[in-house]
Amino acid sequence: MTEAKKTRKLRSAEWFGTQDKNGFMYRSWMKNQGIPDHEFEGKPIIGICNTWSELTPCNAHFRKLAEHVKRGILEAGGFPVEFPVFSNGESNLRPTAMLTRNLASMDVEESIRGNPMDAVVLLVGCDKTTPALLMGAASVDLPTIVVTGGPMLNGKLGGKNIGSGTAVWQLHEQVKAGEISMHDFIAAEAGHSRSAGTCNTMGTASTMACMAESLGTSLPHNAAIPAVDARRYVLAHLSGMRIVEMVWEDLKLSKILTREAFENAIRTNAAIGGSTNAVIHLKAIAGRVGVPLELEDWTRVGKGTPTLVDLLPSGRFLMEEFYYAGGLPAVLRRLGEADLLPHKDALTVNGKTLWQNCHDAPIYDDEVVRPIAKPLIADGGICVLRGNLAPRGAVLKPSAATPALMQHRGRAVVFEDFDDYKARIMDPALEVDKDSVLVMKNCGPRGYPGMAEVGNMGLPPKLLAQGIKDMVRISDARMSGTAYGTVVLHVAPEAKAGGPLAVVREGDWIELDCANNRLHLDIPEAELQSRLEAWAANQQPDPADASGYRKLYVQHVLQADEGCDFDFLRGCRGSAVPRHSH
Template sequence: MPDAPKKLRSAQWFGPADKNGFMYRSWMKNQGIPDHEFDGRPIVGICNTWSELTPCNAHFRKIAEHVKRGISEAGGFPVEFPVFSNGESNLRPTAMLTRNLASMDVEEAIRGNPIDAVVLLTGCDKTTPALLMGAASCDIPAIVVTGGPMLNGKLEGRDIGSGTAVWQLHESLKAGEIGLHQFLAAEGGMSRSAGTCNTMGTASTMACMAEALGTSLPHNAAIPAVDARRYVLAQMSGARAVAMAREGLTLSKILTREAFENAIRVNAAIGGSTNAVIHLKAIAGRIGVELELEDWTRIGRGTPTIVDLMPSGRFLMEEFYYAGGLPAVLRRLGEAGLLPHPDALTVNGHSLWDNVREAPSYNDEVIRPLDRPLMDDGSIRILRGNLSPRGAVLKPSAATPELLQHRGRAVVFEDFDHYKQRIGDESLEVDASSVLVMKNCGPRGYPGMAEVGNMGLPPKLLRQGIKDMVRISDARMSGTAYGTVVLHVAPEAAAGGPLAAVRDGDWIELDCEAGRLHLDISDEELAARLAALAAPAEAVPAAAKARGGYQRLYIDHVLQADEGCDFDFLVGCRGAEVPRHSH
């Protein structure tokens, strides 16, 4: 068990019997707090991303109340505070634009306030990495409580997955296979309870990553949002946060290199989102752990995908929880020797393996045995070549196997607006073998790197029954999406990357097994094309630069996708020390 700290942080505020202590205590007492709450008990912050504009997190007030119960029963002093809620569903142009902003909010709120430990209430996609990034920069005891996934979606007597159903139904609508009424009828049935997307999208993936990293209690990732056991876990997490404060169990003792290696392996086993590559890199950068794209190949390669969930498979998060949840996955990996570091420490003070060694599995269709996987090797592929010298990513478990080795002519869209103008053109020179290429949708080019990489196919091909094509961009895609989609091409076009030089008709080769992404022109031709283009500083849209404010800060300081898209000035752990202020 970690050594107990000599003194709680909050004692700097509330401990002294002087003018400053008087004032801090007195101001807090205007909320009706009695003297005995300042007797040296741990003060545990509840970092809440509740917002009615973030539907995934709209039930967090109730979750926070259960966390408070746990803190109080364990002898702690709960204090709830709000932080920026960057929900993907409503926030334009993308919640990724404000992930770093939210992390700054979290970091400064933790460091500047009398908090000995913190419970991070996370849910919608970017709230989980944002809160972990901010807390990691302070390195105090922290525990994650996610809001949980929605109940299964329902449409015409069958289950549909949130997010995934939208992509599927919209393609069917464009192909003329369903009508507008049938398309719109799915709205209510797709999202019928509180919670995050019920597929293995980014929210569920990052909840699994938080659990695999050891930053949450077992089963946190999968309990449905409206299941009473979600509130039990919230209460237990609150109680555990008090113990962590007393033990001095800070994030740096949990977010080790070993923990990230476990998470990479788990991401392959669950068929997790490509967004995890960016978010794990950013979290690692905040805590001081070196994590590179090559680690996804070195560690993840050869890991079977055994969780049969949409968009890669058939089932949804409800079934995943009922089948045993992430502990069952971890046990199967561990028993097969596929858990790199079973002794990694977790927030409950036990090792990852101690938590799952007896975890039951109840459904071999949802969580498959390793000898009958959904995919033999589900690791996220890192692709390099003259088109992506600093890497690109592809999720094989969501792709068409026949397209994982492919050569085709490029159909190029200069940006997302150009794509929208051109994709529906019946005269567009495109066929099933073409490669759709979209530029200027990366961190700087489309500030925030929106989830537009899973480009919808040309309607004229959809009507021919074509369901998938190779697509390449410097954008991201939703974890709920699917297809043979190459993402996060780095450097991005707006930073002068080779993607900017691709022209209609160029031959492009994708070889997923070899990790190769190649533009079939000579090095001299590529250099000449890039030299003829605008300088990288001029490639950022003038409208984005002129907008100023936070968006300009983002453009000026965001790192590339292979570096986690954090701000250059935020990388690193700054600790929790803060200068004392004398009133």
């Protein structure tokens, strides 16, 4: 042990390092697990924050992943302690996993701060587990490293690859259009999700894994190694070793999550064709460490960035091919060589800069990770829209949109909420044509509540039968990162909060102009204000919002442009050891 290690005071010593009543109690109860005395003598205690759950299928292999992290911790001279936290799985949890992202972050924060650990490894995978755990850990600010569960193997149907999530939207539209049978639709289930891991498309899970890596919070290649590839377990082992060294270096999360790191992540999201959900999650994480991040930063930093990764839902390939092509380090190298990586010297958890980690990264396939001169699309930066319909902003993902629809004017077909949409969208008598703009209200943070992924409204069957594949759609909802289309999302303020979206009427003209970042409801200003006043006068409280967690959520959730965190959770409360309970 070096002199630096001998002299550094470990946080866990506040529990285990005294020879009094309290030290006796903390050590004694831990010893009922068969822990010998020497494990309490100067070794870093490393928490392993595990989101394993059989109800979160993306994370169902995490028990094995945790064992490999433990091996690395033990090898490096630390002592691992694994603990569970709320696991909000996207595929099963109703009404939406986003409703409990903040709840999970509270669980993580208090579990870390209130327990004897010197650092923490975050085991993340399914969409909301990555931001939730980073948010919670950021509010404590111990040395922290992210280990992702990895994507599934490629889906298979009829001998061809299909992308998890994306295939659902595609096949369902084909069923409605009469292009495939229900038998074929059901047959796709077995091959759609055929191994452990997260969605194998560039959905929210893969996007947030890439965000974690580009932020510098994980080791290189963490984002893309398939869940069942042995190299995923090697990375877990190495992460366990590295977190012990981070304790001695006092490499806290706040030293990694800097303004520069977030700008790198924004640029990376454009290059990978990442999910619009990253806008909300990065804003929430930044809010926990006090880093100013605004919607305009997505325009300022991301605009003009070419999308290089040819991956579903924007492109052709899946996460397996992405890893084999070189993974995220290959993308970062492409960006850096083109002087498109804003901050090459940003620090990462392995103690090296982001550029040191990727400057000589191999690139094995120019079809999957395209050269700068041959991008999937020239400008993949998230399009931030403003106007009288979205005073505080809305977003659109250009790489998933139809170019011809990104400047469009059409009449609104209005759905008051998701139930209204489901009740009417299949009706052959619905007054809609290919130029209409589908508008859905009351699906935002407070309106759903939880801001469910319903913004990519399926098209009316009568238009699908005519060969129409895309329409402009506008809502205060989110959409799955696996989804696609010319979809305007995250309209703020939301309808439930009295935003202008609440008063859009059937037949109103709406103009979308992505080139000029504009979303406009074409009615006189006086008419808009009159409608809003009438709306406000008719509002009644929802009885469902009167109690339980839902009450807490609705009263304290921030709007989409602010990251949908709770207002009282923003900021870093630090790792000061709570007072004794004995």
